[in-house]
Amino acid sequence: MRLTIARKLSIAFGVVLALMVAVALLGVVSLDRASAAAEEITESQVVMQGLDRSLEYLLWERVELGRVWSRGETEHIARADEIRAEFDAAWQVVQTHRGEEYASMLDAIEREHELYGELLKEAAAIFEANPNDLAAVLTKVGEADDFFYRTLEPATELLRQEEQARVEQTQASLRASVDRMVAVATAAGVIAVIAGAAAAYAISRGISRAASQLSLAADSISRGDLDISIELKTGDEMETLAESIERMRISLKAAIERMRRRQAVT
CATH class of the missing domain: 1.20.1330 (f41 fragment of flagellin, N-terminal domain)
Structure with missing residues (x-):
């Protein structure tokens, strides 16, 4: 969940x-x-x-x-x-x-x-x-x-x-x-103070790390590196976004592979 x-x-x-x-x-x-x-x-x-x-x-x-x-x-x-x-x-x-x-x-x-x-x-x-x-x-x-x-x-x-x-x-x-x-x-x-501070820190830290990983992944993809895998287990919207980018990467990589095979045939 x-x-x-x-x-x-x-x-x-x-x-x-x-x-x-x-x-x-x-x-x-x-x-x-x-x-x-x-x-x-x-x-x-x-x-x-x-x-x-x-x-x-x-x-x-x-x-x-x-x-x-x-x-x-x-x-x-x-x-x-x-x-x-x-x-x-x-x-x-x-x-x-x-x-x-x-x-x-x-x-x-x-x-x-x-x-x-x-x-x-x-x-x-x-x-x-x-x-x-x-x-x-x-x-x-x-x-x-x-x-x-x-x-x-x-x-x-x-x-x-x-x-x-x-x-x-x-x-x-x-x-x-x-x-x-x-x-x-x-x-x-x-x-209460410790729990609140810890929860806020953990959530913000998780968001920061996820955003950093997604940014690096997006930058790599933009440079043509489609072999990078994106795996985030945050259990929130960041993980959903990572899965979407990962599907997009896989689809883009598959499309490029098909284009290469066609060019090789011709």
């Missing part, structure tokens, strides 16, 4: 184009992965922020209640209730995003929240029963503080570390994906 020069160029261009399309598709896939990774990282940051705020709100609630019990400033009770509502909202964010994945850990932390809240309620009950018994109130508050720092905060921090590890893993996966994409794109680009 013979291929025209134009078809050869089209095939070479098609190969280069296919490589570029493949790179583009890889870019789209990489972009989708990057977008998904960015969403995961954003979600993890929201979760970690919710965990940090939940601890912060519990501490601020403790501060406001401490002002009530130590100073008798009952107006801080309302502020403590507001902070508790803010804590509930922050914790709900964590539950919304990780309620299924970390169900057991979240359930354990919620039970610790309840135990901590019960200790604060007991301190409040002691204060309400006898506002002057500050020592008993502080003893119960000390139990609550000890529970917070020894149990509740470490459990929350452990969950935060799990989420941080998740972020780092996602970031590492994203970096690896980007590195692979860059490597593939670079390799494909280099291959």
Whole structure:
């Protein structure tokens, strides 16, 4: 099967184009992965922020209640209730995003929240029963503080570390994906350039050689040298042209031979 020069160029261009399309598709896939990774990282940051705020709100609630019990400033009770509502909202964010994945850990932390809240309620009950018994109130508050720092905060921090590890893993996966994409794109680009240049060089070189051979053959024929053979195997129009010239040479040589034989007879 013979291929025209134009078809050869089209095939070479098609190969280069296919490589570029493949790179583009890889870019789209990489972009989708990057977008998904960015969403995961954003979600993890929201979760970690919710965990940090939940601890912060519990501490601020403790501060406001401490002002009530130590100073008798009952107006801080309302502020403590507001902070508790803010804590509930922050914790709900964590539950919304990780309620299924970390169900057991979240359930354990919620039970610790309840135990901590019960200790604060007991301190409040002691204060309400006898506002002057500050020592008993502080003893119960000390139990609550000890529970917070020894149990509740470490459990929350452990969950935060799990989420941080998740972020780092996602970031590492994203970096690896980007590195692979860059490597593939670079390799494909280099291959496309080399393939295009090689194809163009090979085709142009073949045309140049064929044209040179045909020119020499035509020049020889014009000088009367009909014994020169023309053989080109380029598989394109140049080979077809060479075959036509070769047939013409053979026909011309045969005609001259016939004329010579006739002249010899006469």
